[in-house]
Amino acid sequence: MLKLCLKTINSRSKYDGIVQKRCHLPHGHKGRCDEFPFLRHFYEMDKSVADKIKRDSTMTTGAAWKSEDAGPNRILRWVMLLSDEELKNFGLDMSKLKPGIIAKLREKAADYDSCIEVALKLTWLVYQMEDAPQPPRAIREYLEGFFGQMDFGSTVCEVCKLPISFKLFELAQRGKAEIETCHKNPRLHNAENVGFAHRECNIAQGAKTLDDFYEWIEGILERSGH
Amino acid sequence: MLKLCLKTINSRSKYDGIVQKRCHLPHGHKGRCDEFPFLRHFYEMDKSVADKIKRDSTMTTGAAWKSEDAGPNRILRWVMLLSDEELKNFGLDMSKLKPGIIAKLREKAADYDSCIEVALKLTWLVYQMEDAPQPPRAIREYLEGFFGQMDFGSTVCEVCKLPISFKLFELAQRGKAEIETCHKNPRLHNAENVGFAHRECNIAQGAKTLDDFYEWIEGILERSGH
Known part of the structure; x- marks a missing residue:
């Protein structure tokens, strides 16, 4: 895996005493340190997508x-x-x-490194959505260093397995999130366990693990005679 | 079907000009008129259940x-x-x-008579839940006059088809409704179309008709290799 800079980044958050934010640019990079360099492209072209990835990766849901x-x-x-x-x-x-x-x-709850890994994974997945913009080469190679080669158009809903279009992010800007970050096991926040899901799929899954969800709906179909 | 009194009942609701409430006791009954005589038993023994049936039958959901x-x-x-x-x-x-x-x-939206029919149907179903109290004979015969003979313990979740226990109503009193009124087609409020569902089942169904829901989860299982 890519060797990272990992220098601490000063911020003015009251939570800095708990965890120091770190730079995730490649080791020996030029210029200023950056906690989320892999989101730079989205921050330029579609800030709401970058904000969502950062928020879902690092923050709890909340009222x-x-x-x-x-x-x-x-x-x-x-x-x-x-x-x-x-x-x-x-x-x-x-x-x-x-x-x-x-x-x-x-x-x-999740530790800092897991949250960063989740952000990396989600970014890698977003670029592989249908209708997603092409990543700049540096970001592409950086992300592929963590999760393997990108296959454009291959990102599917973790629940229903249908393709998810990048265009659904736009609907979110009009008030209703149609793409949600999804956890195969709702109680684990790490790169392996996260992905994207349609809002209705994520709601249907609820607090169940994906395995339990599939088992549950199998039972429903059986009992309802389908 | 049973012939009903149907005399208008005066109330002080500001909506009385739209629809006059009516008496649903049998035609020629003695004593005072009553809009929901079939809920009397629940009003005596478990007011929250009677309130829920009346509310879900006659009121829209609302903030x-x-x-x-x-x-x-x-x-x-x-x-x-x-x-x-x-x-x-x-x-x-x-x-x-x-x-x-x-x-x-x-x-x-639904007309007054449909709402009353829904209340009748839900009451008939509640008495047939596992662990439900026995209906007084008069109420039992009255409800059976509309929907046929009761089969105690036979009420199942409209979605997952597992039995629903009357005891789940008690959980609602501690803040979380575990039994919800469910519509096979979410856009039709009438006796044929309503029943009860577990909260998680009702949420999973969402705005879909039950038929569309089953088709949807069949597709999910197919695509996820189950």
């Missing part, structure tokens, strides 16, 4: 509002690895949240 | 909050049969709602 017991807004996944005691130092009192919310937040 | 463009709270389904002009007289300005909300509200 769109803020209230004492609904839980915090999206929060960095690695922050959720801290103990209840440590979280209090960041102004987050887990004991005030409902058990269901706590479980959901803790389930989304 | 739990009230804001200008999120749409109104639950509203009587037959009110949604009125024109935009008529609705203004009831303080509801449809032109202020988002197109998606309008479509959803209009889709839930």
